[in-house]
Amino acid sequence: MLTQATQIVLVDDHRLFRSGMAALINSLPGYKIIYEASNGIELSRKLTSKTKPHILLLDINMPQMNGVDTAHWLKTNYPEVKIIVLSMFEDADKVLAMLKLGVKGYLLKDAEPHEFEQALHKVANNEVYFPQFVTKHLVYNINNAPGKIKLNSREVEFLKLAGTELTYKEIADQMCISARTVDGYRDQLFDKLQIKSRVGLVLYAIKNKLIEV
Template sequence: METIHIALVDDHRLFRSGIASLINNFKGYSILFEAGNGEELIRKISPKNKPDIVLLDIHMPIMDGASTAQWLKENYPEIRVIVLSMLEDAERVLTMLKLGVKGYLLKDAEPYEFEQALKKVSQGEVYYPEFVTKLLINSFNQQIEPIILNPRELEFLRLASSELTYKEIADQMCISIRTVDGYRDHLFTKLNIKSRIGLVLYAVKNKLIDL
């Protein structure tokens, strides 16, 4: 069996040391190098010093897990990433999954779970614990449910897609500027959008306005 080389990226040295010892005891796996954050990983990795799998913490100083996963996706897409973390909020987990991570391991997982994750991911499969699978299912179900906007939301969206200021939108809708802010923030949340440009793009994509 060919040895699978692992890079361990985590800012806690004691945790890193324990995981490195654990993995080095698994048959067919070895730690290629360790790093305390994404920036250190970038300095150490090269085509000649390239791991097969990166075990990646989410919370790190200087360059965190999401930024590191994005960099790996762009520069070494063949490297498989397994997230190492404590229980995370749904949005953070889904962000990492969208970046193409192949596995998700809780830091307090049992040793056999680490070995199973490494085995599955090295064979081209994925390894997600039950709570991640549930998040994926819930996210998928939410995506397939159509988003329905009421007439006032549609009116605001169309006006927000114009060159009118929020004050001018308030005047046109005969509402206060504070209510306009409420419509904007509500649609940001409802449509999972973070800017007025995002609202315009949503309106165009869904043919709610004519260009």
């Protein structure tokens, strides 16, 4: 039985780069570019509930509506679309800004083709893909956070479970609480720790020896 290809949209203002990326992705089994856009405004005109991709590859530096603003718009209007950031630079501030918006992956534009394929595979399978430099920025940000933050026992328990492969629903079952309560713990920790992604929570737990690696 044939399985449906993972549908991808590419948003980048450089036409030549888009052309090369589209050719690369369309050559990979199981993936298909369904359309392209040169910036966030063009994307907002093309993207509807019927033209919604599984994964969106998003450049950061674009005219009219850049990647950060586009990610904000997507989070508000299409939060289920998984974003992989494409960038020319290891810009710490922009890396952290995009992570706080819940992006699922981050790739430098000069990455090897196998890295693009690995990132697509992981994100398509509800995982995340962040290269070493992203982890480095996150760890630095956590190490330099002001003051030691006090967590209660249930928050610590949630953090430990967040470092496993359990879904949030499975974490709720494990803690014998509702999914809504788990969402509350997560959002509370996001606010306390100034973190906006599960990856950030896991890194915080590792840094504070709540999870053994």
